[in-house]
Amino acid sequence: MNPSASTAPTLKAVDHYIGGQRLPSSGAAGTTLNSPVDGKPLGLLHPASTAELDQTVAAAQKAFLEWRATPVKERVQPLFRFKQLVEDNIAELSQLVTAENGKTPAESEAGIRKGLEVVEYATSLPQLITGELLEVSSGVDCYTRSYPLGVTAGITPFNFPAMVPFWMFPLAIATGNSFILKPSDQVPFTPLRLAELLSQAGLPAGVFNVLQGGRETVEALLDHRGIAAAAFVGSTPVARTVYARGTAAGKRMLALGGAKNHLVVMPDADPEVTARNVVSSAMGCAGQRCMAASVLLAVGNCDHIIEAIINVARGIRLGQDMGAIINPKARDRIVGYIDRAAAGSTKVLLDGRGAKVAGKEGGNYVGPTIIDGVVPGQEWACDEIFGPVLSILRVKALDEALAIENASPFGNAAAIYTSDGGTAAYFEARANAGMVGINIGVPVPREPFAFGGWNESRFGIGDITGRDGLAFWTKTRKVTKKWSAASAKNWMS
Secondary structure (H helix, E strand, C coil), X not given: CCCCCCCXXXXXXXXXEECCEEECCCCCCCEEEECCCCCCXXXXXXXXXXXXXXXXXXXXXXXXXXXXXXXXXXXXXXXXXXHHHHHHCHHHHHXXXXXXXXXXXXXXXXXXXXXXXXXXXXXXXXXXXXXXXXXXXXXXXXXEEEEECCEEEEEXXXXXXXXHXXXXXXXXXXXXXXXXEECCXXXXXXXXXXXXXXXXXXXXXXXEEECCCCHHHHHHHHHCXXXXXXXXXXXHHHHHHHHHHHHHCCCEEXXXXXXXXXXXXXXXXXXXXXXXXXXXXXXXHHHCCCCCEEEEEEXXXXXXXXXXXXXXXXXXXXXXXXXXXXXXXXXXXXXXXXHHHHHCCCEEEECCCCCCCCCCCCCCCCCCEEEECCCCCCHHHHCCCCCCEEEEEEECCHHHHXXXXXXXXXXXXXXXXXXXXXHHHHHHHHCCCCEEEXXXXXXXXXXXXXXXXXXXXXXXXXXXXXXXXXXXXXXXXEEXXXXXXXXXXXXXX
16 A cells, blocks of 8 residues: 555544454444544444443453463564564555644654564563572572453543554553553554454454443543552543552553753754754654653754744645644644734744645644744643644843753653763753653663653553563562571571
8 A cells, every 4th residue: 555645544433452353343322533634434433331341351361371381482472473463564654644634655664663662672581581599508599470450441642653552552461461452532543454463463452452432431441449450541631540440440550751851052053954953853744642841941042043943944844744633623723822922922933834735725724833932831831732833931041041940740751952071971961851851852771771851741551662661561570588497596496
């Protein structure tokens, strides 16, 4: 299939995937899903009923009993084959992501390939969870073993239909759990295709399941006594609520929230490199990602760099270099921010309102937008707009920029552009974020370095990938062993 095709694939049924097969939903009245790209209908989604949730948990529990007893070297074999199947079908998957999410085909493919890094990491599990062994006293050994938790769940957002689920299920199932994915009700199709590829790769039925629905389905999952742990990615207000509800129900929880990421630009930064990188960070994926740079803190005289940024952003071809906004409501919310900025004391240097793409007039588009003259405390400096809007705050010194960055309640990412190593080290040591970039505007780490922010960008302990991810989906048993009496007396004799 052609990943650059402009028309959405013909998709009608939005099924669940339960116990190794696609099943139509018998839930409440359906919601029509339209492609953000051109507004054409994609299908009808019915949220899961209580009976379907119970059926899914039962299928996952049945599969878990055998899957947990499968040696880890055997558990990772389907993931090896799954990775190859995803690569073989990446054009189709990219088209699917573009149709339901609105990304450009290149962005869709990049997200899938980034997610596959976690699959690769999961396949190395036999080398990662070998446990520890120590002779703690004469004739006495202590060692550790990792065990799965049981039936686990992942609740994922609309902005990365493939990549964010990849953060969760490869590690969860490789460590011996069964898994239920509840994707955003705005992007239900990509996860269904991933489920089919996992089955084709030889994953036993019931180990991976997909349950469709919205808020009510999420709440039912969090309340269900048959689920041991759940991970969530979404906005901070929802992450806080999900974490509280899940932990109140006795579940192990990790909930990643939103952000308001700051880019600090020093006058000595390379103008060309900085301009391209800042625009990519702020406008990539139409700004719909928790790692997007939405605040530029210009230290001193950076007019030459800001001018270069505007020129690069002005050259973005909407519908080709930048995709659509997920739905009309989100588009109108973003436009509302720009409307208020234009009516106030700030200056809109580049205005993305009223954007249209020829032949896709039914799509949801906002063009690149740059707002200057923003001051701390204004909504453009504080709110996660989640669109292609870059706010510029001008400060006199690096410490002033750091004070603004540190005052943010979020803590996903912060970045600095400079040619001075000492300045970069000073910033790195003082930025209040879990992921820091130096001349990189989207400092998403590569595996095995884990993804995760600080402060109100994360609820729970640890990151979602890397070694923290392995720890989240497992529990550890400590064994102390003594077979025969030791010749020497000790406290364990």
